[in-house]
Amino acid sequence: MAIRRWLMGGLAVCAMTASVWARPGTVMMRDGGSYQGDITEAEDGKVVVKVHNVDMRIDRRDIAGITYVDDAAGDFKKKLAALGPKDVKGRLDLADAALAQRQYDWAKQAAQSALDIDPNSKEATDFLMMVRRQQELERAPKAGEPKSQPGGDPLLPDAPGTTKPPAGAVEHKQLTADDVNTIKQFELGGEENTFRVNLTNDVRRRFVTKDGQGTLAEFSALPVQKQARYILTRAPEMRNDVRITSDPISMGLFKTRVQPAILAGCATTACHGGTGAGNFVLITPADSEPATYTNFYILTQYVKNLDKAGKAQAQMIDRTAPTKSLLLQYSLPNDAADLHHPDVPNYRPPFRNVADPRYKAISDWLTGSLNPATPDYGIKFTPPSGTSPDASGTTKPAGK
Numbered sequence: 140m141a142i143r144r145w146l147m148g149g150l151a152v153c154a155m156t157a158s159v160w161a162r163p164g165t166v167m168m169r170d171g172g173s174y175q176g177d178i179t180e181a182e183d184g185k186v187v188v189k190v191h192n193v194d195m196r197i198d199r200r201d202i203a204g205i206t207y208v209d210d211a212a213g214d215f216k217k218k219l220a221a222l223g224p225k226d227v228k229g230r231l232d233l234a235d236a237a238l239a240q241r242q243y244d245w246a247k248q249a250a251q252s253a254l255d256i257d258p259n260s261k262e263a264t265d266f267l268m269m270v271r272r273q274q275e276l277e278r279a280p281k282a283g284e285p286k287s288q289p290g291g292d293p294l295l296p297d298a299p300g301t302t303k304p305p306a307g308a309v310e311h312k313q314l315t316a317d318d319v320n321t322i323k324q325f326e327l328g329g330e331e332n333t334f335r336v337n338l339t340n341d342v343r344r345r346f347v348t349k350d351g352q353g354t355l356a357e358f359s360a361l362p363v364q365k366q367a368r369y370i371l372t373r374a375p376e377m378r379n380d381v382r383i384t385s386d387p388i389s390m391g392l393f394k395t396r397v398q399p400a401i402l403a404g405c406a407t408t409a410c411h412g413g414t415g416a417g418n419f420v421l422i423t424p425a426d427s428e429p430a431t432y433t434n435f436y437i438l439t440q441y442v443k444n445l446d447k448a449g450k451a452q453a454q455m456i457d458r459t460a461p462t463k464s465l466l467l468q469y470s471l472p473n474d475a476a477d478l479h480h481p482d483v484p485n486y487r488p489p490f491r492n493v494a495d496p497r498y499k500a501i502s503d504w505l506t507g508s509l510n511p512a513t514p515d516y517g518i519k520f521t522p523p524s525g526t527s528p529d530a531s532g533t534t535k536p537a538g539k
Contacts, residue, residue, distance in 0.1 A: 161177040161178060161179045161187075161189065162177065162178055162179075162207045163176070163177055163178070163207070164178045164205055164206055164207035165205070165206045166178060166186060166188050166197060166202055166204075166205050167202065167203045167204045167205070167206070168197075168201060168202060168203060168388070169201055169202065169203045174188045174195060174197070174333075175188075176188045176189045176195075177189040178205060178207070180199075180205075181196075184198065184199045184200075185197065185198060185199065186198075186199055186202060186205070193335070195333050197333060212245075215233070215237060215242070215245050215249075218233055219233060219248070219249060219252065224256075225256055226256075227253045227256050227257050227260060227263070230249045230250065230252050230253035230256070230263075231249070231250060231253050231262060231263060231266060231496060232496060233249040234246045234247075234248075234249035234250040234253070234266060234270075234496075235266075235496035235497070235499075235500070237249060238270060238396070243270050246266075246270050247267060247270050247271070250263050250266045250267045250270065251263075251267065254267065261487075262490075262491060262495065262497075265403050265489060265497075266496075266497070268403045269399040269400055269402075269403040269497070270399075312520075313422065313427075313429040313430055313432075313433040314429050314432050314433045314436060314518070314520060315429075316429070317379060318432070318436070318516075318518045318520060319428060319429060319432045320379070320381075320382055320383055321378070321516050321517070321518060322390070322432055322435065322436065322516060322518075323383035323386070323387055323390065324371055324378060324381065324383060325510070325514040325516055326387045326389050326390055326509070326510060326514075327383070327387045328387060328388055328389065328508075328510065329510075331364075331387060331388060332362070332364050332365075333364070334364060334383060334385050334387060335383070335384045335385040336363055336364060336367045336381060336382065336383050336384060337382040337384055338363065338366060338367065338370070338380065338381060338382075339380045339382055340380045342370060342377050342380035342381065343355060343358060343359055343366065345374075345377060346358070346369070346370050346373075346374050346377060349374055350369075350373060350374070367381045367383075388508060389504070389508040389509050389510070390432075390435065392504050392508050393431070393435055393504065394431050396500045396501075396504065397500065397501050397504050398425060398431060398434060398435075400489070400497045400500065400501060401421070401434075401438075401466070401501075402421070402423050402424075402425060403489070419437075419441060420437070420522070421434050421437060421438075422434055433520075436516075436518065436520065436522070437522045438455045438456050438466065439455070439456050439513075440455075440522055441454070441455035441456075441465070441522070442454050442455070443455075443465060445478075453465050453468070453478055456505065456509070457505075458505075458509055458510070458511050458512065458513050459511070459513075461502065461505035461506045461509075462502065462505075462506075463477070463478070464505055465478060466501060466505070467498065467501060467502060467505070468480075469488075470488055470489050470490045470498060470501070471488050471490055471492065471493070471498070472488045472491070472492075475492050475493065476488075
């Protein structure tokens with residue numbers, strides 16, 4: 140397809156006449172992603188969301204719905220007030236819905252209300268820890284900024300933001316910036332068109348010269364996201380000069396919903412975050428982009444032999460059969476799981492059943508957000524192991 144053909148539909152520039160009134164809220168995309176920021180609905184069928192001081196223009200047809208903070212606040216209060224005085228599950232469901240909107244204060248309020256009813260509720264306690272940990276992750280200083288001490292939350296003794304990992308945690312190498320960029324490229328959804336990208340080292344000119352199907356001016360006039368996809372598809376040897384600077388939708392959900400649940404449930408220093416973790420170790424606290432993407436990579440590479448010959452295996456993240464993923468199976472009690480977590484002292488499944496909101500969040504991510512094909516990242520990185528023998532009996536992760 141010639142570059143001139145690519146221009147069809149891609150070069151039309153519409154003058155945007157937008158209302159001057161922007162309201163904070165959340166835009167929910169039809170593909171399951173979401174964007175939170177100041178929202179302006181324009182007259183040309185676009186919606187503008189200011190995210191970290193960057194204006195993102197989204198076609199109204201790609202949006203499933205918009206929830207404004209002021210409207211949502213009243214709705215949340217009404218729903219909470221309407222719950223029965225002993226309805227723990229209803230409060231946790233409401234907390235989970237608030238978390239999906241990144242309304243952390245509301246999520247904590249609903250979860251705390253559930254805990255007030257049932258002080259022994261492990262689900263409510265774990266949920267509060269997960270929300271607070273996620274808040275700490277988002278407040279963590281960026282690279283080059285000084286890190287502050289934790290806020291002293293009694294439910295979060297190992298909060299991110301400390302200068303050293305918690306006592307007993309494993310320190311190990313993390314993925315490089317190039318590795319992180321590679322994962323972002325492979326995990327972009329096929330329909331994503333709002334990701335941020337920088338094209339470096341004169342890669343446009345080099346691509347057009349190699350491709351030979353149009354002029355540099357024509358190619359440069361395309362939306363930068365289209366430019367990036369053409370380079371990645373037709374000149375993969377140039378992919379390192381295509382720098383994705385935002386999280387793909389699937390990775391944004393991993394960062395905000397999946398990883399916090401994992402870290403709260405199984406990556407404590409007494410489990411898979413410490414020196415007794417054997418051949419499956421996660422980084423905790425995961426308070427940086429390299430740490431988060433390293434944890435994701437470790438999860439994608441981990442396999443367990445189900446027989447001595449190694450002919451039957453189970454993956455931590457199984458994209459072809461998501462419900463068989465060990466990430467889900469090991470989170471359930473034995474009577475609710477097909478594959479049982481190894482029998483180790485003091486292990487408690489983090490989820491009670493498949494109706495647990497946190498289970499559903501991970502299940503939805505596996506089945507609806509991740510690309511279905513297992514990518515070969517080509518990353519040369521050996522996932523770490525703890526210093527103690529492998530208490531879980533699992534194999535080493537399948538590193539490249």
